[in-house]
Structure formats: structure tokens, C-alpha cells
Amino acid sequence: MTDQSPSYHYSVIGRALREIDAAGPGLSLEDLAARMGMSAAHFQRTFSQWVGVSPKRYQQYLSIGHARRLLAEKHTLLSATHELGLSGTGRLHDLFLTWEAMSPGDYARGGAGLTIFWGWFESPFGPALVMGTDKGICGIGFADEIGAEAAMEDLVSRWPKATYVEDPMMLRPWVLSAFGSGGTTPLFLIGAPFQIKVWEALLAVPSGQVTTYSEIAGAVGHPAAQRAVGTAVGRNPISFLIPCHRALRRDGGLGGYHWGLPRKRAMLAWEAARAEAEAADRTKA
Incomplete structure (x- = not known):
């Protein structure tokens, strides 16, 4: 499986999610990449290929606060x-x-x-x-x-x-x-x-x-x-x-997910990041 495949990208993201959960949102790009056994540049590139935003921005989408903002605003x-x-x-x-x-x-x-x-x-x-x-x-x-x-x-x-x-x-x-x-x-x-x-x-x-x-x-x-x-x-x-x-849930909690909460969080973050990128593209057009 090449490092261009969607499944490769998700396998990296899935591992990164576990590291972020364990260390908290303050984990730097360099530290996160090192835990993944990758250079910061390679890790950043993989993220961009998968979702189009930086790991730091993506971490913001994973927070419970983001889910609550979606409920309140969108x-x-x-x-x-x-x-x-x-x-x-x-x-x-x-x-x-x-x-x-x-x-x-x-x-x-x-x-x-x-x-x-x-x-x-x-x-x-x-x-x-x-x-x-x-x-x-x-x-x-x-x-x-x-x-x-x-x-x-x-x-x-x-x-x-x-x-x-x-x-x-x-x-x-x-x-x-x-x-x-x-x-x-x-x-x-x-x-x-x-x-x-x-x-x-x-x-x-x-x-x-x-x-x-x-x-x-x-x-x-x-x-x-x-x-x-x-x-x-x-x-x-x-x-x-x-x-x-x-x-x-009404309080912004994720609730359950049949195939695992890490995947639910990843899907929500992936979609939010893509929506933001598409909105930015429309603004530039």
C-alpha cells in the first residue's frame, strides 16, 4: 500500500488521534510527528493530502468545544x-x-x-x-x-x-x-x-x-x-x-458510534475541514 492511498492516510490519522487523546491538544507538530515516526514535513504533507488543513487546525476540530459550536451556530x-x-x-x-x-x-x-x-x-x-x-x-x-x-x-x-x-x-x-x-x-x-x-x-x-x-x-x-x-x-x-x-447529544457530546468513536471524531473533523477549505476556495473565486 503506497503512501498515496486513502487507507494509508487514515491509518496515520488514526494513530495520531490516539496520540492526541493521550497527550491533549497542546501536542506540537514536531512532537506528534516524532511519535508517529515521521518527519514534521512528511506528517504535515500526509495531513494535507487527507484533509487539506494543518494538524494544529485539525486538532481544533476534534475538540468537544467544536461540536458544541456546531450545535449552537450551524x-x-x-x-x-x-x-x-x-x-x-x-x-x-x-x-x-x-x-x-x-x-x-x-x-x-x-x-x-x-x-x-x-x-x-x-x-x-x-x-x-x-x-x-x-x-x-x-x-x-x-x-x-x-x-x-x-x-x-x-x-x-x-x-x-x-x-x-x-x-x-x-x-x-x-x-x-x-x-x-x-x-x-x-x-x-x-x-x-x-x-x-x-x-x-x-x-x-x-x-x-x-x-x-x-x-x-x-x-x-x-x-x-x-x-x-x-x-x-x-x-x-x-x-x-x-x-x-x-x-x-444535545449537550454536544459525541454519543456512541458503531464503528468506534475515534472514527466518528475523524469523520466530523474531516468534513469540517473540507467545508472550511471549500468556503475559502469560493471566497478566492
Whole structure:
């Protein structure tokens, strides 16, 4: 694996996150690079290739204070989005997503009659297990914290009666568009009706912004069902593309994340940094 690959960049970032967590935000670039076994220049370059901002700036995005500022200043009013309709085509960071959902009856059969293709791919957040039907991507999981076998078991357990076929070439065009090459990425939402409502609400949250579990509950018409919303968020099978990482507690706390809190923090920081860089580019234009 070359040092140009997205997975290499994330492996460096993941190690850096652990060092930052252990040492605190005052860790200098030189000290952090030394702990990573890299020169300061190489480490800075790797950061820039991955996210486009300096390690120091990135550290600011990782703080709980940043999450609270997002909630106070930039949080998405999902209720307004809900009034316009949540189904249809959604915009997510620099990608276009389209989605459709499996019928409740089909879901109740545990995936019986479905053929689900799967393969392993590089992503900006480490090795990704991607699954999809002939209609679109239905699952994305990450393996570097739990292992490849556990990631596979996790996704397969959601649709135990489906037929699984390893075919990365079938999925490759969708995966490339999903992780940044442009084009439209189709999603196929396989879940219970309430879960799908929650996932559609998440799709309305723009990159670089966040929401709360209570706001999602209001958007789906069940304002008192915050616990059920939290469960549905946690059961989201299409990590990153359905952005459950953008759901926070009302106090700005990160809450949980199925594939590990370090990855949730990295995703939020990555998106915030990219949003800032894109805004700067628009200002220069």
C-alpha cells in the first residue's frame, strides 16, 4: 500500500488521534510527528493530502468545544427540511446520492430472495467492507478496530437470509463515486419503516453540520422517541454515506458510534475541514 492511498492516510490519522487523546491538544507538530515516526514535513504533507488543513487546525476540530459550536451556530433545522419532504435525492458533501427503500414485507423476510454483492475497498477512513444489491449500496462497515471477520459478521447478521456473492468489480463504480470521484451513488435502504425514516432524516444533514437525536425525533414525527431514534441511528448499515456520525447529544457530546468513536471524531473533523477549505476556495473565486 503506497503512501498515496486513502487507507494509508487514515491509518496515520488514526494513530495520531490516539496520540492526541493521550497527550491533549497542546501536542506540537514536531512532537506528534516524532511519535508517529515521521518527519514534521512528511506528517504535515500526509495531513494535507487527507484533509487539506494543518494538524494544529485539525486538532481544533476534534475538540468537544467544536461540536458544541456546531450545535449552537450551524445545526441543521431538520423540521424545516422535513416539511419539504425527506425522500428523493439528497446532497451529501460533494456527492450526489439517490436512494430507495425496501418494502416492510421484504425486510421482514430477513433478506430472503436478495442477492447482496460485497467487496473490500480503500476509503478515507480505513479499509471498508461495502455491500450492495443491483439497486445500490446497502452496507458499509469498517474493520481496522474490530477485524475483517467481525465486520463481515456484523453486516451479514442484518440480512441473514440473503445470498452473498463476492464481486468487488460490480460495486466498484459506486464505491469510487461514494468516496470522492464524482457521479451519482445509489443507496438501497434495507431496514424497518421507522429505521428508514430516521436514516432519511440523517441524509438531510449537510456535510460540516450536525444535528441532535431529539431534533431527528421531531423530524420523523415522534418527538418523544429519542431512545428509539438513538437505536435506529446505531443500526444504520451504510456508514458515512448515511451520516449517523453527524448525530450528537444535545449537550454536544459525541454519543456512541458503531464503528468506534475515534472514527466518528475523524469523520466530523474531516468534513469540517473540507467545508472550511471549500468556503475559502469560493471566497478566492
